[in-house]
Amino acid sequence: MDHLTALENKSIFIIREAYFRFRNIAMLWSVGKDSTTLLWLVRKAFFGVVPFPVIHIDTTYKFPEMYRFRDEYAKKWGLNLIVGRNEGQVEAGMGPGKGTKLDCCNELKTNALKQIIEKNGFKALLLGIRRDEHGIRAKERVFSPRDENFKWDYENQPAELWDQYKSTAAEDNHFRVHPILHMTELDIWKYMKKENIPLTELYVSKNGKRYRSIGCAPCCSPIDSTASNVDEIIAELESTHTSERAGRAQDKEDAYTMQKLRSLGYM
């Protein structure tokens, strides 16, 4: 079995395990390349149907292209789309210019997510994070339990042997399930090419610049690039040494920002 097929089968197995175990689950879709790939894999796992809600955490600071892409494919793929917004904080003017970036991510992303989970009582969330994105994410389990405070107990994670994923214990409020944890950035692009997965135009070069990683517009910087299609992006990544999230503001401020955010329930 070739590399991409092996990765796909591993992901589909995990997605089906999560759905069997919890039924009351949802997936997070940021509209970026990773969670769009995850959404594609979910469609393949369930023979073209997405049998659970798809959540978009809307900080109100996303790129306009992302909102357009979201609405187009939510309709095309018949998704049950839930848009999650921390309305109280949005109205109070929370933003990247107010307080630290950690506060902003925590309020507009993590707390918006908390509200959605509480309201819907989801027992598990599928997330498109990958181990090669960040050293902290490299430490994650496929099925990662969270307590009622959403705390990630990274110093005492449960054993995870072979493809046997942990059952629910009394202290587990919900699980974060990570079906593409084992894929790299390059794997994602090669898989998107193989499967012809749609992507937002932010990833391709416009006036000599493109985004390698997308999130909120004020906190993302484009990279210099002439890559105008998926083949050229793959060629570019194969010859670069710069890391993927170099253009993301949040990671830079402090060596352990990601660890702090994630221990509080960030994705």
Next chain:
Amino acid sequence: MEERSLHIVIVGSVDHGKSTLIGRLFFDSGSLPPEKLEEVKRVCAELGRPLEFAYVMDNLEEERTRGITIDIAHTFFATPKRKYVIIDAPGHKEFLKNMISGSSQAEAAILLVEITRGIQEQTLRHCYILSLLGIKQVVVTVNKMDLAGYSEAAFLDLKKRIEEVTMKYGITPSYIIPISAMEGENVAAASDKLSWYKGPTVLQALDNFEEMKIEEKGARFPVQDVYEISGQKIVAGRIEAGRLIEGQGLWVLPGKTKAKVASIKKYLEPDLKEAQTGECVGLILEGAEVKRGDILSETLSPTITRTVHANIFWMIDKDYKLGIPLTFKCATQETRGKIERIRRRFDPASEKEAVTDAASISQAEVAEVDITLSAEVAIERFSDIPELGRFVLEHDGRPVAGGIII
């Protein structure tokens, strides 16, 4: 087509230099992103330490300030020959469950032994775990040769003891390599200081590992779930052995009824007639109603039983006492049970003799046990069909032990 990546776990006792070796391997082979190196340099300067290659892997603040690895990290690495997933495992006994989690995903291993400290308790324990998990391809690196003045005599002395120990645990190391991870000797480039050593570097040894071959076996398909989509019942699962062909007859175990594969389904692949080991597919079946946990099998060779004879390794710090209820999870099968009898129990890191007919098992101990279950399961020897020959035991929803059916 690109071949899939080879998964390698790095094991050995605490402070023998596992994380440093991986950091060095990345650095010397030019695989480290420049900002990652900058970040590591900055953190080392803040802590007033010299450049610490281990921080490439140890990303938790607690790991860096305490100078230890707490949990496994998976990283990605490639040579011109192939792609690798390198799994860094912690060396402390208290983090053994993390080491086992990492090793359960690996096909090959690098075991580190530090030259001045030699074989330690955790070296023995890790060696035994590799053997139990069926990881046959192992390279041993003797690290911190700089502390022994790159002495060939010191290396040969330790090499002999390593060979004795690995042989006792049924492992034949493909190479035993003298290295200095800190100084980069024999990691990616051959060392002048170790010129008496003629074998491969760590990097070359990685490329000499072989991928596990998929053997031709009768089909096994553990049922993962059943979906109703557009009025059709689709039986979902992954083929764990052999292949499935449209029209094929299969036994439904443990009930021993018969079913026929009317068709094989994959999204966007309408004319699928056949599927291979490792593929996740959907089946339309005729002749039987099936549910999660049923095992579809080409032959009746799996054992149908309520009693499982196995070797288990106890991972948590709370002891098991005979009779405590457990959940047995093997492939997609899950049933209640308990350990009925502990035939033998021992600590692989200790010289002490095994205790027979024991009443309890403690953390990091290994035991040969009989487990009785409340329902029948279909199992096989680990050496025959790995997926049906290994299992996890849970207590109150927490994994407590892993097991291998013998």
